Amino acid sequence: MNEQNPVTTGRTATWAMEQLVQALAEKGITAADPPVRLATLDEVPAADLADVPESYAVLRVDDEIVVVSNDEIGLRCGVLELADRVAAGEDLAGTTPFAEQPAVPVRGVVRSFSSVDEDSPWFHDRRFWTEYLTWLAASRFNRFHLALGMQYNYGADRHGATDNYLCFVYPFLFDVDGYEVQAEGVGADEQKRNLDTLRFIAAESKRRGLKFQLGLWNHAYDYGRDSVHRYPITGIGPETHAEYCKAGIAKLLTECPDIDGLTFRVHYEGGIPDDKHEIFWRAVFEGANSVGRPLEVDMHAKGVDQALLDAVDLPNLSPVLSAKYWAEHVGLPYHQASIRAKETAKPIPPGHELKGITEFSRRFTRYGYGDFLREDRTVDLMFRVWPGTQKLLAWGDPAIAAGYGRLSTFGGSRGVDFCEPLFFKGRKGSGEPGKRDPYVREDLRLSDNREWTKYRYGYLLWGRLLYNPDAEPETWRRHLRATYGEAAAHVEDALSPLSRILPLVTVVHGVGGSNNGYWPEVYLNLPISSRVESPHYAADTDPPVNWGGVSPFDPTTFYAIDEYVAALASGSVSAKYTPLEVAAWIERLVDDGQQALDRARETADESDAQVRRVLIDLEILVRMGRFFAGKFRAAVDYSIYRTTKQVSALESAVEACQAARDAYAEIPGIVDGVYQPDLRFGIETSEHGHWEDRIPAIDADLAALEEELKEATGTQQVTQLAQAPARPATAGVDHKVPASFDRGKPVTLSLDVVEPDVIGATLHYRHVDQSKPWQQVPMELSGQTLSGTIDSEYTSSTYPLMYFFSVQHRTGGQALYPGLAADLSNQPYVVLGSSTVTG
Known part of the structure; x- marks a missing residue:
């Protein structure tokens, strides 16, 4: 050397x-x-x-x-x-x-300190950090983000804040010269211990080649409303707030020299009103800049406007925007082709200045990349995968992980942060001492702050396949063999399809963008029957608030249920994927997973605790898959009945709903005495509880359907819906993607017809800007070539283009091109940059 x-x-x-x-x-x-x-x-x-x-x-x-x-x-x-x-x-x-070589420049993991009761033990456990950070490094992550104050949303949490430990971080770490700001109950020794721990975490991250990102997600010193803070912040008021924070951030960066970057939630949920927010944040940014070393400033993209981008323009700061990948959930690897209609921009009503930018004028920045991916942008963008979909159960799908490895750099973005398993455990004051470990069964418990070790395989897949999506399977199979012995291959074959189900459900059943209100893994029932009300979901989905009315998170690629049935009724079914296709995909994934699980049980050494843990979780995922497949089918049948009064459709809806209910009802028996009876990730109804708690609402929905069937029996059918033409087995076309397009000039895109059944196609296109709608143009057939042109006015833009095709066949069926592959892990559209960049 x-x-x-x-x-x-x-x-x-x-x-x-x-x-x-x-x-x-x-x-x-x-x-x-x-x-x-x-x-x-x-x-x-x-x-x-x-x-x-x-x-x-x-x-x-x-x-x-x-x-x-x-x-x-x-x-x-x-x-x-x-x-x-x-x-x-x-x-x-x-x-x-x-x-x-790495495919994704930024490959990060986020861990949240959400509860003084549940998180203080691991926060101060140096043995935990040594083992945990080593595994992240071995998995090829290159960034570790410790998030403080992320567990509350200022101005959005109905009950304010109670457990505010480390939320407004500075007085929990040190005193700031010239200010008398204190966190009541936190003395000098505790401050020193906290600061020493933070220094240790930063230094050990850096030693392992992990950039250390400190997330300061809250800058409110008082959450107001009904807040009764466990550690009231004293000695500060509106007149000193900004200057204190300016001095505090400078001292923090001086005291902790291994901090590489800071993440801020800069919209109102971080404690600073949207109106004139640039004034406060300019002071904080000046404090960070004053330390004199290069720093990355990662601004959570929700609600960011030009005023904030101007405020962070300082010589030592490198600003980055971090957008949500699939709202606050884990979806399929591609980025939603469009956002829900609910997320479009709206005028700011009088009196709503607190959240005017975030919730109204720039609402489209809440759950995606918004309008931040211009080719001439001066600020980098990355993504963050939030923890709404799956917080608890084992996960492991190489196909989806590799898909994220290929698509996390969408539009030239820098990469991705993953919110890890058990994220937000004990959030919003719901934590209890000793309850971080979700297991109650003694032989399954993960003591001594080792809860994370259950998820080693998931960390390994995310990290290794972000680094190299084409990595050899041996990359992860060595770990599987060491963990599961003779059952390793079967565990892999079971986890892969079963881990794909909930991300798919999340994408198609977009009943709530917020992780506060939608937890598919321990699903709080949304009714199918129009006779059952569901006020829980009403705030985050458009009416009617039942399964039929729910928009997918990607309404361009997937049908909503009532939308699909209306298209059936009018004979205008498009190439979008239908809820019945989604149900069939889930059923296939369940079948594949169940067969592999059966083989795993024959070969697994069930004397090993980790083997028992994963087998239990696989059994749960099988039932969850059957439940959601049944719900999709039942909801379609019910919507058909509502449209046609066809009693046989209502009979089918009841049958499918009963099967879904029966599958879900098997879960409590599987987990009886295994997991905590109240899995607490927050205080809202859907943030905590247990599968058994959810069954009464499922039963009420089923009972309402049965009652409706009883009343409908013997009534006359009004109409009969024709079946939709079958989707062709293949699109029947090929397409050569151009190297680029020239701004201000028309771009013609062509399809080569390779199957004689193809009779036409439509070109769908838009800028890579989620605030804008899709455009479409019919394609003209000449010989064996279909062509469509995007006009020069549309290409006179600094945004890349994205496009896909819907292809019509002689049978009446339509196909999407490129569409989704069998593993659901590709991008169903093409992104095309301009020659200004690619040249």
Whole structure:
């Protein structure tokens, strides 16, 4: 090793080599044979190394293995790959050359401190941090985001705040000269302990090559409303708020030099009213800038306007906007082709200045990338995957993880932060001492702050496949074999399809964008029957508030249920995916998962606690899949009945709803005495509870359908709906994507017809701007080519274009092109940049 090279001798490279030495020692090997050496490209110019940061190559040079990279993260990736192979029992002597490069520049994990009762133990547990951060590094993440104050939404939480520990962070860490601001009950010793812990976390993150991002999601010192703070903040008022925070952020960055960046929630839910928000934030940004070192300032994109972008324009600050990927949930890997109609911009009503920008004039920034992806933008954008869909159960689908690896850089964005499992556990004052571990059964409990270890496989898939979506399966199968033994392949084959179900349900059943109100994993029932009211969901979905009226989160690609039935009635079914197709997909995933689960049970060593945990979760996911498939089918049948008065359709709805109910009702028996009877991720109805709690509402809906059927029996049918033409097996066309388009010039897009049944197509297009609607133009057939043109006025824009085709067949069926692949993990449209950028 060249002692003069700061890359090969830096703290991350040194730490990585220590991990390799440790892996060898655990196998009884005192020194690597052949020896491993670190080098940069100027030292080993023959290395096949991509000119991309964090790339690496592993070579055989004479009698050595040489790991080559031009940065420490690349060296870390290569060395830890070797350590992983050693741990799996492989002989380094058999190492052949290989190289990799990252697909996604930012690959982050977010952990939230949400409860003083449940989170303080892990926060101060240095053994936990050592193990946890090591696993993140080995999984090839390169950023760790510790989120403080994320658990409350100022101005949006109906009951204010109680557990405000570390929410308004500064007085919990230190005193600020010139101010008498205190968190009552927090003395100097506790402040010092908190600050020392924060320094430790930052330093250990950096040592492992993880950029340390500190999230300060709240800047309100008093949540108002009915708040009874456990740690009241004193000595501050409106007149000193901004200047205190300016001084506080400067001191924080000085006291904790390993902070690489700061994440701020800059809209009203972070405690600062939208009206004139740039004044407060300019003071905070000036405080950060005054420290004199480069810092990334990650602004949560919701509600960001030009005034905020101007406020952060300071020499030491690199601003980044972080948008939500699929609202506050985990969806399929592609980005929604359109947002719900509910998310469009609206005029600001008088008296709503607190949230005017976020909720009204720029509402379209709440749950997606909004209008931030112009090609001439001056601020980078990245994504954050929120924890609404699945908080608790095991997850593991290489197809979806690889899809995120391919699509997290959508529109030239930088990458993604993932909110980890158990996120928001104990949120909003719902936490209790000793309740972080969700298990109550003694043989399944994960004590000593090791709850995260249940999810090692999920972390590994996300990190490795964000780094390289084409990674060899052996990348994760080594871990599966070490964890599940002979059942490893079957566990993989069960988890993969079953893990795809809830992201699919989330995309199609967009009943609530907020994770506060919609938790598909422990689903709070939305009724199918129009006779049952559901006030819970009324705030975040348009009427009618039942299954038939719910918009998908992507209404361009998927039909809502009533919308689909109306199209059936009018004979105008388009190429969008129907709820019956979604039900069939879920049923296929359940069948595949159930068969693999049966095989896993035959081979699994159920004396192992982790094996038992994953088998239980797989059983739950099977029932959840059957439940949602049944609900989709029942809701379509009910909508048909409401449209036609066809009693047989109502009979089918009752039958499908009964089957869904029966599947869901099996879950409490599976988890009896396994999980906490009240899984508390917050105080709202759908943020806590148990599967058993949800059954009465499901039963009430079923009873209402049965009553309606009883009344309808013997009545006369009004109309009969024709069946929709079947979707063609293939689109029947090919398309060559142009290299780019020229701004201000028309762009013609063509399809080659490869199947004689194709009789026409429509080109759908828009700017990569979620505030704008889709346009469409019929395509003209000439010989075996269909062509459609986007006019020059539309291409006179600084936005990239996105487009897809709906293809008509002679049978009357239609297909989407490119559409969704069988694994649901691709992008069903094309994104095309301009020659101004690509040239």
